[in-house]
Amino acid sequence: MPRSRTPLSPERIVVAAVEVADRSGLAAVSMRNVGKALGVEAMSLYHHVRDKEALLDALVEWVFGGIDLPEPDEPWRPAMYRRAASARDRLAAHPWAIGLIESRSAPGPALLRHHDAVLGSLRRGGFSVADAAHAFSVIDAYVFGFVLTEVNLPFDSPAEVEEIAEGMMATMPEGDYPHLVELITSHALRPGYDHRAEFGFGLDLILDGLARLVEA
Known part of the structure; x- marks a missing residue:
């Protein structure tokens, strides 16, 4: 798995989750799949997003932030x-x-x-x-x-x-x-x-x- 050179942030994680959902559907959004999209291990995400439920809540925020x-x-x-x-x-x-x-x-x-x-x-x-x-x-x-x-x-x-x-x-x-x-x-x-x-x-x-x- 290629390593991400750009530091992780909640914003980068949400954007990656959006890309996963757009490509494969909401069911594919997991810490593992989002980490894979970012080129990092899933455990790295937990320093920025509490858990998958928090990530899903952040996706809702991302949607409303663009209206x-x-x-x-x-x-x-x-x-x-x-x-x-x-x-x-x-x-x-x-x-x-x-x-x-x-x-x-x-x-x-x-x-x-x-x-x-x-x-x-x-x-x-x-x-x-x-x-x-x-x-x-x-x-x-x-x-x-x-x-x-x-x-x-x-x-x-x-x-x-x-x-x-x-x-x-x-x-x-x-x-x-x-x-x-x-x-x-x-x-x-x-x-x-x-x-x-x-x-x-x-x-x-x-x-x-x-x-x-x-x-x-």
């Missing part, structure tokens, strides 16, 4: 859009993150700062405490759900969409599913269609509803 936060003087709607889009990008780039976030019970400073900034933006925008909680919940439910769909889609390009759609239609008895066929032929197969572009449309619908809520 754009609302600015104190930013109107709530563009702040929520920008934050949601940033969260979607971060989570889609690291598909293991959603399951990890939902499984942890020891929030760190980055997560707490993120949640406080989102709630603060909504409260400054006129939301009551209860409505701010509702808004935060529905936006993140949409973001998380969209990412889970996005990362599990069986296609990555318009050509693959066309191949899958045509295969689906070939199995449908003629006339049995007219609305589904209409959707595929006039929407999913149109030039330039990209399912990922649906994210902004859905997010705007949610923000429109929240705007009506706070205005009322």
Whole structure:
């Protein structure tokens, strides 16, 4: 095993753990595998990270540390859009993150700062405490759900969409599913269609509803 020449640090260990998770999935994140990625023995990591549980908590912090936060003087709607889009990008780039976030019970400073900034933006925008909680919940439910769909889609390009759609239609008895066929032929197969572009449309619908809520 080649030895690492750069001194170990908690930050280097977390970055290596991210690389292991991106390459092989969250189940592969162990002190041994992260040490191997760094070119050191696993025992060396314990001088900087207490144990695997602490490492997993640090991964959650790393995820939230890369999400754009609302600015104190930013109107709530563009702040929520920008934050949601940033969260979607971060989570889609690291598909293991959603399951990890939902499984942890020891929030760190980055997560707490993120949640406080989102709630603060909504409260400054006129939301009551209860409505701010509702808004935060529905936006993140949409973001998380969209990412889970996005990362599990069986296609990555318009050509693959066309191949899958045509295969689906070939199995449908003629006339049995007219609305589904209409959707595929006039929407999913149109030039330039990209399912990922649906994210902004859905997010705007949610923000429109929240705007009506706070205005009322």
